[in-house]
Amino acid sequence: MGNDLTEAEAKVYDRQLRVWGLELQKRLMAARILIAGCSSGVAAEVAKNIALAGVGSLSLLDDAPCKSEAAACNFLISADADQAQSVAEASAATLHEMNPLVNIAALPGGLPAIPDPEFLRGFEVVLITSAPFSTLLQYDAACRQLGVAFFTASSRGSTSFFFANLHSHEYTPLETPAGVVPTKAISAFPSLASALSQPWKTLRARYTHKLVYVVRVCADFESHTGRFPTTEDLPALQQRARELAADARAAAAADANGGPLPRDLISEDVMPAGVLEEYVIGNAELAPVNAVLGGVLANEVLKAVSHKGEPVKNFFFFSLGDNVGLVETLGEIV
Incomplete structure (x- = not known):
């Protein structure tokens, strides 16, 4: 040029x-x-x-x-x-x-x-x-x-x-x-690959965006199945989301500086049943x-x-x- x-x-x-x-x-x-x-x-x-x-x-x-x-x-x-x-x-x-x-x-x-x-x-x-x-x-x-x-x-x-x-x-x-x-x-x-596998204990769980959980759950599913999840896959995804939420709570509880993690941030009602469902089935x-x-x-x-x-x-x-x-x-x- x-x-x-x-x-x-x-x-x-x-x-x-x-x-x-x-x-x-x-x-x-x-x-x-x-x-x-x-x-x-x-x-x-x-x-x-x-x-x-x-x-x-x-x-x-x-x-x-x-x-x-x-x-x-x-x-x-x-x-x-x-x-x-x-x-x-x-x-x-x-x-x-x-x-x-x-x-x-x-x-x-x-x-x-x-x-x-x-x-x-x-x-x-x-x-x-x-x-x-x-x-x-x-x-x-x-x-x-x-x-x-x-x-x-x-x-x-x-x-x-x-x-x-x-x-x-x-x-x-x-x-x-x-x-x-x-x-x-x-x-x-x-x-x-590294971004999707970072242990929760290394994150400041109190401030982690809710969509991080959603992306991690869906990435794990898609990397194993080679396809996008559907409505039929929601129960398995929600169970995985609850496991991640429990891990994050445990990491936050063990962090003296971070303090306990607010339950409404990643609770079963707010994260899996709300954001996760919308991301999976709200394709529009x-x-x-x-x-x-x-x-x-x-x-x-x-x-x-x-x-x-x-x-x-x-x-x-x-x-x-x-x-x-x-x-x-x-x-x-x-």
Whole structure:
């Protein structure tokens, strides 16, 4: 890429050039990003945001037909879209209209069950939605070996989260005190497998987000079965949730500094019967939740390729129940 932008690029990106400067914009325009699982509303939000920001190359992977029920939450699929098209093809067409300066491609087929290193090597960032944890764990491990930044996200009912693994990530802080030259920092990220297996006794159970329990329960189920849980699986999931809750209470009771864990945080009535059920069977995505999660996640993707700003490490949770976004750092660096 040359030292200067074309006249068209400078005009389209004028506003953000004033915010973050030429060098950062050039980094974005050189970025190669893959989004797999475009049927979800979260994926659509992220794709829209990073396309408008001017990333260099955005590849979409989702062979679900436009007319499928799974694609109902993807607002990128226009009303007059060819129903024979895949979700990826219809989304790519809309994104190209939003920003024709970005190289947007709809890749054929769906996400392979087994990661292909040669395929993944062509990207700087991989975002996967709508895949069980059995698949996500494999792709996180493959991306880690290649040094490719890995993200996954999920939005179900009023609950949502994303996970980030940027491995060993060097970045420049956004803000420094007046007169101080910003220095680069490094943030090391745990693997997804490590994040999902952190012992409860190492957590400050009093302050742990309720969705951590939900994700742990579902991840354990999906990694063993290779599929998403259904209503029929709820009794087994609730039993596992009660076991985790008991472990957390025991850890909190043994922590003189943390004190006893409030029962209403992870009680059988609030966590398993409420949040867990909604996450498992409340598959309908809510546009406001997708907008919040997709906005934060898109910003993290841009941080990953620009190396500007401290990244979220490593889980971000958002639900309408508490109406706040919380960061949880789980797992150990190996």
